[in-house]
Amino acid sequence: MKHLNRFLLATLCILSFSTMQAQDENNPWAISLGVNAVDLYPTGEGDGGDAISSTYYNEFFNATDHWNILPALSRISVARYIGSGFNFELAGSLNQIDKIGDAPANDLSYYGLDGTFNYSFRSLTGDGWLDPVVGAGAGYTWVDDEGGATLNGTAGFNIWFSDNLAFNVQLGYKHSFDQDQLPKHWQHTAGLKFAFGGKDTDGDGIYDKDDECPEVPGLAEFNGCPDSDGDGIEDRNDECPNEAGLAEFNGCPDTDGDGVADPKDECPTVAGLKEMNGCPDADGDGVKDSDDECPNEAGPAENNGCPWQDKDGDGVLDKDDECPEVAGTAANNGCPEPTVEVIEELNEYSRTILFDLNKATIRKESEETLQSIADIMKEYPQTIFHIEGHTDSTGSASYNEKLSRERAASVRQWLIGAGIPEKRMTSEGYGETQPIASNNTAKGRQENRRVEISLDKDREMKETEQDTTDM
Missing domain, CATH: 3.30.1330.60 (OmpA-like domain)
Structure with a gap:
């Protein structure tokens, strides 16, 4: 194939373009790889050289008779997102022309270098899988040794399989300014588009612009924020981020199942009462077992959970008995009275x-x-x-x-x-x-x-x- 160096030069320009501009962390790049078809029907005979005649559209999809297709990788492009649904795409393509309309040709080489401003309707419809695109731009095309500038118009769509991969189809019309050197014609493309270039500081696969925790690797379901303990509660809302817990306790566990989260449970491994901060009170005297010197016998807190004694059996408790070792009377504070x-x-x-x-x-x-x-x-x-x-x-x-x-x-x-x-x-x-x-x-x-x-x-x-x- 003649003049292959032209395509290599165009490809080098396209690839180097991605490093010529500073990469915006919020606006990713995309590379498209695919094939192209060049349609030169009609040739202009009988219509003043006009590439589009009244009968042309009857043959628009007659790929077998009119399209020149190179069965190999024949088009590469780099696109950079600008904003508000617009991106700029620089594309290089090559082909082999073996038919011009219905007439055969003698293996003419075809090279194109085009720049296009594209608008994606996906920005209006949301992040759906179907992405209709229209575009306009200019370029320069060579057919063998002849070449000329073109004004281009495109329409097509992307089908997104993921955030980074799409199938791309594009129909393009190239209007030549010098039809003696280059006829008006169509160039259609199909291929795969790979989106890249967004900044992902923490490497979790979520671009910083969409990552609510851009410095810490996280999960997509939490907008890039982590869930270290895997309990379904993201760390920033998890009071116990390193221990799997329950949503009702803001991510903290309740080991003993007593309804008191472990951080607030003074007895986290033994089921207890909420009013006792998670500790048990076996005798129900209001003194938790850990502080109760008589855990199985009800008694007042002022006596450490033990019942008051009456050593002398006089009916006056030792705490009130001024003579606890000798039986007395209540009237005499537990002390004996003279008979x-x-x-x-x-x-x-x-x-x-x-x-x-x-x-x-x-x-x-x-x-x-x-x-x-x-x-x-x-x-x-x-x-x-x-x-x-x-x-x-x-x-x-x-x-x-x-x-x-x-x-x-x-x-x-x-x-x-x-x-x-x-x-x-x-x-x-x-x-x-x-x-x-x-x-x-x-x-x-x-x-x-x-x-x-x-x-x-x-x-x-x-x-x-x-x-x-x-x-």
Whole structure:
């Protein structure tokens, strides 16, 4: 074939064109490889050399008689997307002319170099598989040693198999400006188009312009963003991107299936309660098992989940029992109270206490008696005792009241010195107002001059109320 170097030169120009321009990351390139058919019918005989006659279109698809087809790769083009559906295509083609219309030819060589601006209707219809295209441009064509410039018009379509591969068909008309050198004619092409050139920084097959995570490899279904754990929730919306989880927990797992996601579950491997942050509470006492010292026995949180004990079995819980080792009464905060017999015993001792005549001074021989009283009182450390002083009716009432008060206070002070807490004793003098015998006889007056010990219930009640107020 003559002048093959022309086609090689055209091909070199086309291929080098792709590197002559800076590549736009958002506007890919495309290379088309295919075959072309050149139709020179009619030759112009009888019609002033016009390549298109009134009868021409009757023979437009008469490929067998009129088309010159080279059964090999005979056309290559490079196209660059410009924007808004437009691209510019530079194409080089070669062919072998063995018929001009119905007349045979003597193996004429055919070379074409064309530049075309194309518009794709796919930009209007969306990213469908059918891509109708029209175009217009110019070129230069040689037939053997003769050549000339042409004004070109094209129409065709692409059928896209994927984002990068399409089958291309194009019908083209070339209008020659110098018909003495080059007749008007048609050139039709078919081949494969390969789209390329978009920037894909992370190499995930999704161009940066469509990639919502262009720096990290991802998946097409997530617009280029990754799903590291493969749970169907993209990493940017996944609170646990490296652990497969559930959508209801924003991608986090729930290992124990208790409805609490593992990151919020304080016991992620044991099914528990939401109100316990995923931990179990076997005894239902509101204290999670991990903090419950008695996990199978309900108890209050303030006692670490264990029930309060009552060691002495007196019905007063140890937490409220001021005498937890000794049975007592609720009225005395769990401590024992003196019985009637104990009070009587105290009074038997107290009635034998002797004072100096008309004085509050306790005689020395009564100290043993007082110590016995102190020993009994120590057995009841929570009981408040009331010490009463009494006299007979001899003397004035005011004097007797003063003397009885001082004697009761003297006994109280002695017991304080013996180790009885001050707050556990009260004292008062009643003078001659509470006789237990007649003041008309010596024996009766002796019985009326006495010290008695009783329980100060009023004082106990007041102290209990005070303690409650202070809590």
